[in-house]
Amino acid sequence: MTRPLLTRRAALGAGAVTLFAPAIVRAGTQDIPMAEQQAIVAPQERANISSFREIDWRDHFDNLDKVTLIADTVSKALHYWAVDGADYRLYPTSVPRSPELTKTGYTEIVRKKVGPSWTPTASMIEHDPSLHPMPPGPDNPLGTRAMYLSWPAYIIHGTHDTRKIGRKSSSGCIGLFNQQVEELYELCPIGTQVKLL
Template sequence: MQKLNLRRRGILSAAAAAFAGLALAGGAREGLAEESTDWQDHFETLEHGAVLADLRQRVVLFWSEDGTVHRRYPAAMPDTRAFPRLGGTRIIRKVEGPTWRPTPAMRARDPELPWSLPPGPGNPFGTHALHLEWQHYRIHGTHDPSTIGGVTAHGCIGLSNAHIAELFAHTTVGTQVRLV
């Protein structure tokens, strides 16, 4: 019985990670030059702060409303061929200790997925999640640092748990987000 439970948990964790859009390959993008990015290139103001997700560079940048805080985080980014939602959105909800639930598309592909996974090491959302206006899309953490710098399958943007906790602390509901 214990062997079955361990096998089942391993399958659920692997399935959850795969279907949550976490890259299973990739890793850090070493040797790439960091491009300078100014907030004015993407936002009219810094009202409520600004988050820029640069899919090509696989980084998330943050600027505080007063312009005194600027951060750059390596990230797992969605595959642009599978992610038609580029442009502007906003953070509409912040959740510490998020529960993961598969999207309807994930459930259609695999009806045996669990209905949800509570917070903890097997949860693909990691320790924090920033919900965007676009349904089913999040900026969230991951318990698997090897995914950072890779490509995700389902449109979410993944940061290390340490980085999402920092970004979570800097952002508010209403922070503007742009994906380029």
């Protein structure tokens, strides 16, 4: 009894057929209008919330004797701890479009404002000359609440444009949904310790 030998040429041929089979099958549909062809659907990506990483305040602060915020620009999340850790909350955020647009490190909340007005910085106007100061209202980029940090022009604020949350979309600030910044605003007194990383 003789056994067929698997030659290198046969193996390469079998591999090519396997590799190009989807294209060959698809080629048979070239005369069918695209609207009538079966859709090729990419696998669904996981929602942004699954990308949040765990942050422990102990890795960044010596104690929790003040309300504490850590803004994680990598996973686009703001972590909140009440004094002594009695309450912990996590909020999705927008973050700066690029690392050079924001500072990282330690700061604190020095001022708070309900219904903030907005004034673009000189660098924003240089980038987009159509920008102009805006009073409080539905078109204001700072949303309904603003908490100003000790660094000039850096703010934790709301946004009316909910598409920005979960994205690199700001000019340096940390943005939250208006409903969530309103909740956080009530929880964070002036002097709240903050770290941006």
